Amino acid sequence: MFGQRECRRRGLRVPVCRHLSRWLLPLTGVVTGALPVQSLADRELAFSHVTIIDGRTQVPLHDRTVVIRGNRIVAVAAAGDVVVPSDARVVDGRGKFLVPGLWDMHVHTAVPGGADVLKLYVANGVTGVRDMAGDWALLTRWRDEIARAERVGPRMVVSGPYLEGGDVPVPHLTVKEPREARAAVDSLVQLGVDFIKVHGQLTRESYYAIARAARTRGIPFVGHVPRSVGAADASDSGQLSLEHLLTIPNSCGAGEQQALEPKYPLQSVFYRCATYDLAPYFARFVRNGTWIVPTLTAQVEVANWPVRDVPGDVFAPYLPDSLKNHVAEIFPMPPDVPTGADVVGRALFRKRVEIVGAMHRAGVRILPGTDAPLRNSPPGFGLHQELEYFIQAGFTPFEALRAATLEPASFLGIEDSLGTVQAGKIADLLLLDGDPLQDIRRLASPEVVVANGRAFRVRRDPRAHNIQLQPIR
Numbered sequence: 298m299f300g301q302r303e304c305r306r307r308g309l310r311v312p313v314c315r316h317l318s319r320w321l322l323p324l325t326g327v328v329t330g331a332l333p334v335q336s337l338a339d340r341e342l343a344f345s346h347v348t349i350i351d352g353r354t355q356v357p358l359h360d361r362t363v364v365i366r367g368n369r370i371v372a373v374a375a376a377g378d379v380v381v382p383s384d385a386r387v388v389d390g391r392g393k394f395l396v397p398g399l400w401d402m403h404v405h406t407a408v409p410g411g412a413d414v415l416k417l418y419v420a421n422g423v424t425g426v427r428d429m430a431g432d433w434a435l436l437t438r439w440r441d442e443i444a445r446a447e448r449v450g451p452r453m454v455v456s457g458p459y460l461e462g463g464d465v466p467v468p469h470l471t472v473k474e475p476r477e478a479r480a481a482v483d484s485l486v487q488l489g490v491d492f493i494k495v496h497g498q499l500t501r502e503s504y505y506a507i508a509r510a511a512r513t514r515g516i517p518f519v520g521h522v523p524r525s526v527g528a529a530d531a532s533d534s535g536q537l538s539l540e541h542l543l544t545i546p547n548s549c550g551a552g553e554q555q556a557l558e559p560k561y562p563l564q565s566v567f568y569r570c571a572t573y574d575l576a577p578y579f580a581r582f583v584r585n586g587t588w589i590v591p592t593l594t595a596q597v598e599v600a601n602w603p604v605r606d607v608p609g610d611v612f613a614p615y616l617p618d619s620l621k622n623h624v625a626e627i628f629p630m631p632p633d634v635p636t637g638a639d640v641v642g643r644a645l646f647r648k649r650v651e652i653v654g655a656m657h658r659a660g661v662r663i664l665p666g667t668d669a670p671l672r673n674s675p676p677g678f679g680l681h682q683e684l685e686y687f688i689q690a691g692f693t694p695f696e697a698l699r700a701a702t703l704e705p706a707s708f709l710g711i712e713d714s715l716g717t718v719q720a721g722k723i724a725d726l727l728l729l730d731g732d733p734l735q736d737i738r739r740l741a742s743p744e745v746v747v748a749n750g751r752a753f754r755v756r757r758d759p760r761a762h763n764i765q766l767q768p769i770r
Contacts, residue, residue, distance in 0.1 A: 340382070340384050340385055340386055341364055341365060341366050341371075341381070341382050341384075341385040341386070342364070342365040342385065342386045342387075342388070342724075342747070342752050342769065343362060343363065343364045343365070343379075343381045343385045343386070343387045343388070344362065344363045344387075344388050344390045344395055344726075344728065345362045345376060345381065345387055345388070345389055345390055345391075346360050346361075346362065346376045346389065346390050346391045347360075347361055347362070347363065347390025347391075347393055347394070347395045347728070348360070348361070348390070348393070348394045348395065348732075349361050349363070349373070349394075349395050349396075349718045350394055350395070350396050350698070350732075350733060350734060351396060351397050351698075351702060351703065351716070351717040351718045352397070352695075352698060352699030352702050352703030352704070352716065352717060353703070353717055355693075355695045355734065357394070357732075357734070360375060360376045361373060361374065361375060361376060361395075362374060362375075362376045362378075362379040362381065363395060363718065363726075364379060364381060364385070365724045365726075365747065365750060365752075367750050368723055368724055368749045368750030368751075369721070369722070369723065369724060369750065370718065370719065370720050370721065370722050370723075370724050370726075371720060371721075372720055373718060373719060373720050386752070386769055386770070388728065388745060388752075388769070390728065392730075393728055393729060393730055393744070394728070394729040394730075394731070394732055394733065394739070395718055395726055395727070395728055395729075396698065396702065396718070396726070396727050396729065396733060396740070397702040397703070397715070397716055397717055397718055397725060397726060397727070398422060398423070398424030398425060398702070398715075398725030398726060398727060398746070398747070398748065399421075399422050399423045399424065399425070399680060399701045399702060399727070399740065400423065400424075400425040400426065400427070400664075400665070400701055400702065400705035400706075401418070401423050401425075401426045401427070401451075401665065401666060401667055401669065401677075401679070401680045401683075402426075402427045402538075402590050402664040402665060402666040402705055402708070403427060403429050403540060403590050403592055403666025403667060403668050403669075404418075404426045404427065404428055404429065404666070404667060404668070404669045404670075404676070405428060405429060405430060405431055405668070405669065405670065406426065406428050406431060406436065406439070406453070406676075407428070407431030407432040407435050407436050408431075408620060408623055408670055409617075409619035409620050409622070409623045410616065410617035410618075410619040410620035410623075411435075411439075411620070412439065412448075413617050413620075414616060414617070414620060414670070414676045414677075415439065415443070415448065415449065415450030415451065415676075416449040416450060416766060417615065417616075417675070417676045417677040417678070417764065418450065418451040418676055418677040419449055419450060419451060419677075419746055419748050419753065419766060420677060420746070420753075420755050420764040420766055421676075421677030421678055421680065421681065421741065421743075422677075422727045422740055422741075422743040422746055423451055423677050423680055424451050424452060424725040424727075424746065424747075424748045424749070425451050425452040425453075425454070425705065425715070425725065426451045426452070426453055426454070427453075427454045427455075427456075427666070427705075428453055428454065428455045428456060429456055429459075429494055429520070429540070429668075430456055430457070430458065430459045430467050430468060430469070430494060431455075431457070431467075431468060432468060433455070433457035433458065433468070433488060433490070436453065436455045436457065437455065437489075439453070440453040440455060443749075444749070446749075446751060449748070449751070449753075449766060450748075451748065452725070452748075452749065454491045454492075454709060455490065455491050456490055456491065456492055456493070456494040456519075456520075457485065457488060457490040458470050458485065458490075459493075459494035459495065459496050459520060460472050460478075460481055460482075460485075460493065460494065460495050460496065460499065460507055461495075461496040461497075461498055461499065462496070462498035462499040462500055462503055462523075463498040465496070465498075469496065470484065470485070472499060472503045472506075472507060473500075473503065474502075474503065475500075475502045475503050475505070475506035476506075477503070477506075478503055478506035478507045478509075478510050479506070479510045479513075481507070481510075482507060482510035482511055482514055482516070483510070483514065485516075486514050486516055490516075492516060492517045492518060492519055492537070493507065493511050493516055493517070493518035493519070493520075494518070494519055494520040494521075495507055495518055495519075495520040495521060495523075495536070496520060496521045496523075497521040497522070497523050497524070497543065498523065499523045499525065499526075500523075500525055501523070501525040501526055504523055504525065504526050504531075504534070505526075505534060508534040508535055508536070511535075512535060517537045518535070518536055518537065519536060519537050519538040519539075519540070520536070520538075520540055521540055521541065521543055522536070522539050522540075522543045522544045522545075524544060526544075527544045528543070528544045528545045528578075528582075529578060529581055531544075531587075532581055532582050532585045532587040533581070533585060535585070536587065537586075537587070537588060537708075538587070538588040538589070538590050538664065538708070539587060539588070539589055539590070540590045540592060540666070541567070541590070541591065541592050541595070541596070541668070542567065542589070542591050542592075542649060542652065542653075543566070543567075544569075545578075545589075545652065546569040546570060546571035546575070546652075547568060547569060547570050547571065547645065547648035547649065547651070547652055548571060548575050548648070548651070548652060548655065549570035549571060549572055549648070550572065551572055553570065554570045554572060556641075556644075557570055557641060557644055557645055557648070558641070559641070559645070560634070560635055560637075560638035560641050560642070561602075561631065561633045561634050561635065561638060562631075562633065563599055563631060564599065564600075564638070564641070564642060564645065567596055567599065567600075567645070567649070568642075568645035568646075568648065568649065570648075575652075575655065576659060579655070579656050579659035579660075579661050580659065582656070582659075582661045583659065583660045583661055586662075587661070588661075588662045588663070588664055588708055589653075589656060589661055589662070589663050589664070590663075590664045590665075590666040591649070591653050591663065591666075592666045592667060592668045592674075592683070593646075593649060593650060593653065593683060593686040594609070594667050594668075594673055594674050594679050594682045594683045594686060595667055595668035595671050595673065595674050595679075596646060596649060597609075597646065597673045598628055598671065598672050598673050599628065599642070600639070600642035600643055600645060600646035601639050601642060601643070602630050602634045602638055602639060602642060603630065603634045603635075603636060603638060603639060604639045605630070607672050607673040608673060608682060609671070609672050609673035609674060609675050609678065609679060609682065610672065610673075612675040612678040613672075613675065614762035615675065615678070615762050615763075615764065616670070616675060616676075620670060623670075624670050624671060624672055625672070627671060627672075628671070628672070650686055650689050650690045651690065653686070653687070653690040654689075654690030654691035654692070657687075657690060657691065657692060657696070658691065662704060662708075663687070663700055663704075664700060664704055664705060664708060665680060665683045665684060665687065665697075665700055665701050666683070667679035667680055667682075667683055678741075680701065681737075681738065681740060681741040684697045684700075684701060684737050684740065685737065685738065687700060687737075688737055694733055694734045694735065694736070694737045695734055697737050698733055698734070698737065698740070701740075702716050702717070703716040703717060704716075723749065723750075724747045724749065724750045725747060725748060725749060726745075726746070726747040727740070727743040727745070727746055727747075728743060728744050728745035728746075729742075729743055729744065730742070730744055742755075742757070743755055745769070746766070751768070752768065752769040753766035753767060753768055753769065754766070754767045754769060
């Protein structure tokens with residue numbers, strides 16, 4: 298891990314930097330276990346005469362050639378200024394656009410059929426994910442296999458079991474009393490998790506005990522916001538990311554409060570109204586460096602009840618039956634949903650989109666996450682719906698692209714290795730046939746995906762609901 302001096306040189310907060318440098322060091326090849334070049338590519342790969350777009354600037358870089366050796370970008374320059382080796386694999390990029398690989402910052406991959414759907418992330422241009430709870434041994438095995446190029450899948454940052462105050466059917470450690478917090482955090486640190494995840498049933502006292510223990514051990518903590526704490530106090534406590542907009546209210550006019558009253562209990566979990574000014578609330582997030590992962594696309598199903606159809610259903614045929622059956626059981630519609638509840642639900646969901654836009658305009662840093670796999674968040678596909686909701690919230694296409702590329706790298710403290718298209722960085726890239734700054738939906742159909750230096754052509758057969766990744770050799 299980096300020491301305090303190196304963290305400060307990089308402009309990163311010391312506790313977070315010292316922990317996440319475990320990710321940065323392997324990526325830069327400093328430690329044993331860095332990926333051998335020969336395991337990823339026998340020859341150099343070049344994208345010629347391509348237009349580069351990344352989160353550094355809204356001005357596209359036209360007619361560039363990008364050369365990749367192993368898992369590393371080794372050259373980015375005007376097309377006429379790069380000598381491409383005669384035996385290199387060359388992809389003609391004329392009229393096409395090269396962008397960094399995308400991140401989904403809230404997923405669950407240790408699910409039935411998970412091993413088969415990891416490649417769906419890559420096929421949809423998602424080359425990195427933050428897994429927010431699951432079987433630690435399974436997740437780390439998959440992560441290692443992906444890193445060794447033995448399995449196709451995204452780069453994985455993993456929490457393992459989360460900390461919860463009650464019993465839930467997800468891998469977790471129970472913290473019912475503050476005195477149990479230190480041992481729980483210590484055990485997760487010893488296990489090697491990348492961050493601590495907290496959940497919603499924690500008491501206020503236990504939550505703060507976890508926050509203190511995480512600070513002592515220098516490991517970031519993220520996750521749900523218990524109602525016993527609230528988003529503002531969670532931000533003040535140092536929680537690095539707040540998921541699902543939990544306990545963050547909607548901004549409602551005086552006449553809207555009664556009209557938007559939730560129609561059944563679960564609606565109230567996601568949707569509350571506040572008639573007061575939320576600007577100081579958001580300024581608190583900015584001051585504390587708190588990130589928000591709204592997972593809007595995951596909330597659509599609940600907002601639509603009792604209507605069952607959701608946009609993500611069109612992608613269900615791409616999933617194995619084992620996963621479809623699992624997903625169908627995640628959110629069984631409760632019996633207390635009255636007819637017509639979707640009218641209020643849809644109105645409240647629009648408020649959720651609006652509040653994301655308000656936070657963005659206030660300078661709060663927003664990350665895309667989908668809570669995949671849910672019915673409206675199929676692995677890989679759901680991220681593109683989330684980015685469309687960002688556009689509805691008022692993001693420009695450039696800001697949405699940046700939110701899914703450079704911002705995750707900044708959050709993880711690895712922006713000098715990922716997040717942009719520059720020489721020296723890891724080769725996580727997408728080749729597109731259209732300009733994403735004109736239409737963010739262009740990101741949803743990459744022609745070529747490069748994941749940690751491994752290049753694939755994406756072949757889609759919508760009629761057969763099939764996507765294939767063909768290695769570029």
